[in-house]
Amino acid sequence: MAGIDHVVTSGTFSLDGGTWDVDNNVWIVGDDREVVVVDAAHDAEAIATLVGDRRVVAIVCTHAHDDHVNQAPALADRFGAPILLNPAEAPLWEMTWPDRKPDGELADGQIITAGGIELKALVTPGHSPGSTCLYAPELGTVLTGDTLFAGGPGATGRSYSSFDTIIDSIRTTLLPLPGDTTVRTGHGDATTIGTEAPHLEEWITRGH
Known part of the structure; x- marks a missing residue:
């Protein structure tokens, strides 16, 4: 049965x-x-338990803040799977993993397939230089990392981020998706494109 599982893991995020x-x-x-x-x-064991005996096609990183990549090498080694990351994330990746590079690039429009489900990479810079969302049209879902949350765009107050860029990414890449598309985020609750779309102008006003 094709679909999406998830686990919530806890730890820390460090930057600046x-x-x-x-x-x-x-x-x-x-x-x-x-x-x-x-x-x-954060928790390689919890993730590995959810994977079980399934083959891991890839460890995909939506971006390279340490709280999103701190178990990527451990799981890549455990499952013999490549780590995929947009190359613009290199400065952030190297803060956590200076001695190990990702195994492959994540490019705009790239398709990653697992279990018959196609995930299309949508590069959405702003929260970080190479932030990338993953759109699964047949599941009516987009995995947005820290680009779009329930209630607004991801944070842009730290190094390598830009408010104007994240707004542009959301406007041009995410909001054109079907309104009933479920937005599964890097932190917190899910939402939908249709729920968030009407609030773009107020985010812009609030952000400036």
Whole structure:
């Protein structure tokens, strides 16, 4: 049965000299034979337990903030799976993993398939330089990482982020998706494109 599983893992996020406690959504997309793991955060054992005996096609990172990648190498090694990341994320990746590079690039329009489900990479910079969402049209779902949340865009107050860029990414890449598309986020509750779309102008006003 093809679909999406997820586990919430807890740990910390550190950048620009600060550290915060965070809960992360780790998404596992595929069927009972093979899966893609999206955003390997904090707890490799919990993620591996959810994967079970399925083949891992790839460990996909929506972006390279440490709370989204801190278990990526451990899981890649455990499952013999490549780590995929947009190359614009290199400065952030290297803060956490200076001695290990991702195994492959994540490019706009790239298709990753697991269990018959196609995930299309949509590069949506702003929260970070190479933030990438994953759209699964047949599941009516987009995995947005930290680009779009229930209630607005991801944070842009730290290094390598831009408010104007994230708004442009949301406007041009995410909001044109069907309104009933479920938005599964990097942290917190899911929402839909149709729920968030009417609020774009107020986010812009609030952001400036």
